[in-house]
Amino acid sequence: MSVTRRELFSRLRSGGLLDEAPLNGLALAARGHEEDSALSFWGQAGGRGRGAGAASQAAAPSIKLSSNENPMGPGRAVLNAITGRFGETMRYPFNVSPGDAQLIETIAAQHKAKPENVALGAGSQEILKVAVWGYTSPARHLVTATPTFENATGTARRMGHPVVEVKVDGQFRLDLEGMLANARGAGLIFVNNPNNPTATVHSGAAIRDFVERVRRISPDSVILIDEAYHEYVTDPAYETAIPIALNTPNVFVARTFSKAYGMAGMRIGYAIGMKDTVRPLARLALPFNISVLGTIAALTALNDPKHMAAERDRNTQARDFTQKALDALGCRSTVSHTNFLFTNVGRSAAAFRTACAAQGIQVGRDFPPFEGSHARISIGTMEEMQKAVAVFRDVLAPANVGGGERA
Amino acid sequence: MVTRRDFVRTVGVGAAGALSTSWISARGREDSVWSLVEPGLQAQAPGPIIPLSSNENPMGPGQVVLDAITSAFGPAGATPGRYSSATNDLRDALAKSLGVTPANITFGCGSTQILRTSTHVFTARDKALVGTIPTYEECAGYADMLGHPVRAVSLDRNFRADLDRLLDASRGAGLVFYCNPNNPVATYVGARETKEFIARVHRVSPETTILVDEAYFEYVTHPDHQSMIPLAIEDPRIVVARTFSKAYGIAGLRLGYAVGHPDAIRKMNAWDNASGTSSLNVLALHAGIAAIGQGPAFVDAERARNAAARDFTIKWFADRGMRSTESHANFIFTNIGVPARQFRDGCAAKGVRVGRDFPPFEQAWCRISIGTMDEMKRAVAVFGEVLGKPGAIVAA
Ligand SMILES: Cc1ncc(COP(=O)(O)O)c(C=O)c1O
Ligand SMILES: Cc1ncc(COP(=O)(O)O)c(C=O)c1O
Numbered sequence: 001m002s003v004t005r006r007e008l009f010s011r012l013r014s015g016g017l018l019d020e021a022p023l024n025g026l027a028l029a030a031r032g033h034e035e036d037s038a039l040s041f042w043g044q045a046g047g048r049g050r051g052a053g054a055a056s057q058a059a060a061p062s063i064k065l066s067s068n069e070n071p072m073g074p075g076r077a078v079l080n081a082i083t084g085r086f087g088e089t090m091r092y093p094f095n096v097s098p099g100d101a102q103l104i105e106t107i108a109a110q111h112k113a114k115p116e117n118v119a120l121g122a123g124s125q126e127i128l129k130v131a132v133w134g135y136t137s138p139a140r141h142l143v144t145a146t147p148t149f150e151n152a153t154g155t156a157r158r159m160g161h162p163v164v165e166v167k168v169d170g171q172f173r174l175d176l177e178g179m180l181a182n183a184r185g186a187g188l189i190f191v192n193n194p195n196n197p198t199a200t201v202h203s204g205a206a207i208r209d210f211v212e213r214v215r216r217i218s219p220d221s222v223i224l225i226d227e228a229y230h231e232y233v234t235d236p237a238y239e240t241a242i243p244i245a246l247n248t249p250n251v252f253v254a255r256t257f258s259k260a261y262g263m264a265g266m267r268i269g270y271a272i273g274m275k276d277t278v279r280p281l282a283r284l285a286l287p288f289n290i291s292v293l294g295t296i297a298a299l300t301a302l303n304d305p306k307h308m309a310a311e312r313d314r315n316t317q318a319r320d321f322t323q324k325a326l327d328a329l330g331c332r333s334t335v336s337h338t339n340f341l342f343t344n345v346g347r348s349a350a351a352f353r354t355a356c357a358a359q360g361i362q363v364g365r366d367f368p369p370f371e372g373s374h375a376r377i378s379i380g381t382m383e384e385m386q387k388a389v390a391v392f393r394d395v396l397a398p399a400n401v402g403g404g405e406r407a
Numbered sequence: 408m409v410t411r412r413d414f415v416r417t418v419g420v421g422a423a424g425a426l427s428t429s430w431i432s433a434r435g436r437e438d439s440v441w442s443l444v445e446p447g448l449q450a451q452a453p454g455p456i457i458p459l460s461s462n463e464n465p466m467g468p469g470q471v472v473l474d475a476i477t478s479a480f481g482p483a484g485a486t487p488g489r490y491s492s493a494t495n496d497l498r499d500a501l502a503k504s505l506g507v508t509p510a511n512i513t514f515g516c517g518s519t520q521i522l523r524t525s526t527h528v529f530t531a532r533d534k535a536l537v538g539t540i541p542t543y544e545e546c547a548g549y550a551d552m553l554g555h556p557v558r559a560v561s562l563d564r565n566f567r568a569d570l571d572r573l574l575d576a577s578r579g580a581g582l583v584f585y586c587n588p589n590n591p592v593a594t595y596v597g598a599r600e601t602k603e604f605i606a607r608v609h610r611v612s613p614e615t616t617i618l619v620d621e622a623y624f625e626y627v628t629h630p631d632h633q634s635m636i637p638l639a640i641e642d643p644r645i646v647v648a649r650t651f652s653k654a655y656g657i658a659g660l661r662l663g664y665a666v667g668h669p670d671a672i673r674k675m676n677a678w679d680n681a682s683g684t685s686s687l688n689v690l691a692l693h694a695g696i697a698a699i700g701q702g703p704a705f706v707d708a709e710r711a712r713n714a715a716a717r718d719f720t721i722k723w724f725a726d727r728g729m730r731s732t733e734s735h736a737n738f739i740f741t742n743i744g745v746p747a748r749q750f751r752d753g754c755a756a757k758g759v760r761v762g763r764d765f766p767p768f769e770q771a772w773c774r775i776s777i778g779t780m781d782e783m784k785r786a787v788a789v790f791g792e793v794l795g796k797p798g799a800i801v802a803a
Contacts (some may be wrong), residue, residue: 064489067489067490069488069489069490070488071485071488072485072488073480073481073483073484073485073486073487073488074484074487074488076484079480079484083477086473086476086477087467088467088659089467089468089472089473089476089656089657089658089659089660089694090463090464090465090466090467090468090656090657090658090659091458091461091463091658091659092461092463092652092658092659093659093661094461095458095460095461095463096659122516122661122685122686122687122688123685123686125684125685126685126686129679158677158678258490262485262487262488263487263488264487264488264489264490265486265487265488265489265490265491265683265688265689265690266487266688266689266690267516267685267686267687267688283552284552286516286517286519286520286523286686287519287545288517288519288661289516289517289661289686290661291659291660291661291688291690291691292659292660293476293659293660293688293690294688297487
């Protein structure tokens with residue numbers, strides 16, 4: 001690839017490794033419907049300066065349903081807490097109180113663990129990255145799924161470490177049997193539960209059984225259970241794997257504040273597991289990787305469980321509404337336990353995406369091997385989903401099926 | 408344990424828990440994450456403290472930066488819920504202000520990420536890291552973790568980098584960590600001498616990369632003061648590291664960058680890089696853009712403010728017979744005549760936090776960050792009590 005193309009490519013992708021489609025100016029465009037929010041401080045603040053929210057050059061407001069973000073943001077309690085701390089932005093995170101040490105303690109306490117069981121990451125992506133750095137090698141492969149969150153896959157490939165991708169099963173769930181069959185001698189096994197982009201979840205019992213069987217045939221393999229969407233799960237059979245991780249060697253769970261907690265822009269995630277498993281991750285992750293404002297935001301959010309319950313309900317309602325509307329159009333979605341749907345749109349994801357984008361709705365990128373039929377649609381606010389569904393109806397109307405071109 | 412061995416084979420974190428170079432054992436852990444696991448390293452003081460231990464800007468960022476952070480939340484405060492696409496805006500703004508192209512720049516979650524990435528990319532098991540001792544330890548600590556050799560070179564009599572010895576050590580090395588001004592000793596090597604040194608390294612060891620860490624660049628008051636950025640963009644064997652943590656006053660937001668030749672930047676990006684979808688938070692991105700927008704006036708004022716408080720503090724010590732090195736940073740390195748630990752504990756008990764041990768000078772020297780003039784006036788009163796040299800002796 002030529003220099004310029006590479007650069008262009010990386011600029012389109014914001015220089016990051018994230019699996020998202022290129023962001024354009026519209027992505028962060030004016031979110032007019034939120035302007036009448038009661039948050040007077042923020043309402044006032046938003047009007048001036050060149051904040052991310054002030055991408056006022058955008059021609060028309062666009063609704064971003066492409067990155068599995070929380071459209072509500074972190075919520076008022078968190079915002080209020082952050083503003084109180086502006087005077088400490090010149091201090092390193094270890095020099096403020098509460099600081100990153102307290103964040104680690106609070107996360108640990110929430111899971112009845114010790115600080116030594118927790119490692120912070122600048123987003124859970126940093127956790128995934130250092131896990132691949134540390135736990136795979138030319139001789140110890142990565143076992144992952146396809147499709148799944150591809151961060152670990154990309155990191156391993158760039159290092160030249162072998163990767164075994166196991167296709168999801170007929171219900172678009174992780175094929176745990178298939179992954180088990182490839183576990184022997186693996187360095188790292190990436191289990192995304194619920195799975196992005198297919199939205200499906202495995203029960204606590206299934207995960208426990210998987211871990212036990214991997215441990216029997218390949219006890220040195222490390223199992224990473226990525227629970228980025230944990231807070232959105234509504235399946236009663238689901239359980240977090242954190243208790244397993246805290247009691248089983250070579251197992252850890254990754255969590256993030258980017259999804260239900262509404263802080264993708266703040267870059268905070270963590271790993272939790274037994275000390276020997278987590279400690280190498282903490283050493284490979286950057287020191288003081290969480291900003292002082294991110295620290296206070298996360299601490300405040302952790303102390304507000306009611307907000308999280310409300311956010312889950314809000315998402316569930318908007319998700320159900322969207323899923324039913326798509327069902328009515330003959331477009332079936334997988335059983336979602338996340339803040340996105342994986343939907344058979346009866347045409348290529350590219351065609352669907354382009355048609356939606358033309359009407360101001362951004363949906364997810366291609367997810368091979370299902371890019372010929374399935375699209376990933378993140379769940380926005382109910383109001384956004386009502387607008388989006390109107391566009392989906394237009395784009396997916398029976399007359400348009402198979403066409404893909406804009407009517 | 409097999410897990411450990413895997414680390415040795417891959418990134419080589421084999422020495423976990425048993426790091427041995429003096430650089431590493433010298434790390435007082437400015438890293439709170441590990442101070443939790445290895446407790447007892449953070450001194451606690453009752454009541455309000457004057458933090459003179461981490462070389463921060465006591466004034467904080469300018470008002471326009473705070474305004475930018477505020478507006479980065481968006482109209483309803485929801486923008487932090489989104490991954491940020493502002494990395495390229497920051498890159499463009501920075502490129503313009505430095506007179507380089509966007510391809511010359513890569514970002515880090517603090518310059519710490521730049522230092523680690525450079526160490527990863529430019530050192531190897533047979534390509535050592537070279538630096539002075541003491542210096543800022545991030546590169547050495549990371550090289551040690553990777554199992555890459557580290558060569559340390561003593562300073563000269565004036566606590567400046569001994570360039571002849573550094574040159575000798577650089578032969579065949581992967582990376583020379585050239586911290587200028589040098590933390591913790593605060594000394595600076597002028598631009599002419601630095602350029603000569605780089606040319607000599609290139610001559611004797613053409614494959615060796617030089618990482619010029621200009622974290623304290625903005626605070627330098629030396630007559631021969633120039634950035635190595637103009638050299639770096641022309642030469643794939645020179646990389647300059649910079650940070651917004653010091654003069655720009657946003658250490659808490661975590662933003663640093665590297666400037667170099669596109670080939671060097673590409674190599675670094677191929678291993679790791681930072682953006683609004685990886686390790687850079689949205690508030691840092693917008694704060695950085697605003698910080699650059701302040702122009703040179705902000706930095707000039709901050710340099711002058713720091714120099715005045717620094718001169719005052721150095722003079723206070725000199726008047727009592729205690730020598731400091733020639734500081735071009737926002738901290739001083741001073742011969743207090745007693746072990747740093749004793750001084751530190753005494754100060755901490757009275758609400759002033761000063762620097763940790765810096766071997767091999769921990770028996771008599773201490774690093775003291777420069778706060779505001781008011782803070783320094785209160786701090787020297789405490790220093791006087793702790794060192795048994797009360798303010799009454801003040802000559803001036
Ligand atoms: C499964 C999964 N893990 C991790 C991430 C990364 O999140 P972050 O780095 O923002 O925590 C994502 C984001 O889309 C994800 O879907
Ligand atoms: C010389 C030097 N380089 C780099 C850093 C790292 O700073 P940051 O990661 O905040 O940019 C420091 C911090 O003290 C330093 O003194």
